[in-house]
Amino acid sequence: MSPMLRKQVLIAFGLLVLTFVTRGSHIGSGAMLPDATLAAMLLGGLLLRRGTWFAAFMSACVAIDAYAVGIAGVSSYCLTPAYWALIPTYGVMWMGGVWLAKRTSAFDPAPFAIVSLVTTSIAFVISTHSFYLFSGRFPEASVWQVLQHGWEYFPAYLGYTMMYLGAAWAIERAAMTIAATRATRNA
Numbered sequence: 001m002s003p004m005l006r007k008q009v010l011i012a013f014g015l016l017v018l019t020f021v022t023r024g025s026h027i028g029s030g031a032m033l034p035d036a037t038l039a040a041m042l043l044g045g046l047l048l049r050r051g052t053w054f055a056a057f058m059s060a061c062v063a064i065d066a067y068a069v070g071i072a073g074v075s076s077y078c079l080t081p082a083y084w085a086l087i088p089t090y091g092v093m094w095m096g097g098v099w100l101a102k103r104t105s106a107f108d109p110a111p112f113a114i115v116s117l118v119t120t121s122i123a124f125v126i127s128t129h130s131f132y133l134f135s136g137r138f139p140e141a142s143v144w145q146v147l148q149h150g151w152e153y154f155p156a157y158l159g160y161t162m163m164y165l166g167a168a169w170a171i172e173r174a175a176m177t178i179a180a181t182r183a184t185r186n187a
Helices: 003-022 037-047 051-070 081-101 109-134 143-148 151-186
Strands: none
Touching: 003 037, 003 051, 037 051, 037 081, 037 109, 037 151, 051 081, 081 109, 109 143, 109 151
């Protein structure tokens, strides 16, 4: 295995473990950390880029959800035709990461923060309003009524994703500082 592929596999493994242990109440109790899937998708696009990795992440999410509903006894309330909207929801995050990866410094504070905020907001609109429109759970609601629902979840949706992305940004900055310090000492 090439060093580059080894690095990608380690990154993917770490992000998938984070997704696995935080994806709702699938594994443990309500004392778990908030869902890190959106952050993992943006970081996956940033650090892994390739569409095959995105397909692997999507497959992992579906497998986690199938386990949760089929074996762990988690409610299947959200498994409706609207579940398909997770593809563009997570795709927006992944593509935001890919866009950042094409920059000279992907972790520059302003672009990283703006892309994180914008993609998470778009992901929220796609996932939340797709559920209200296509789940079949709200057959009498008009499109206007649907667009008014779900906004009470936005602060947590955005906040938890920003928490994980902020932590990733801080870790990357700390690693860059340590690397620069080592390079200066060895020069």
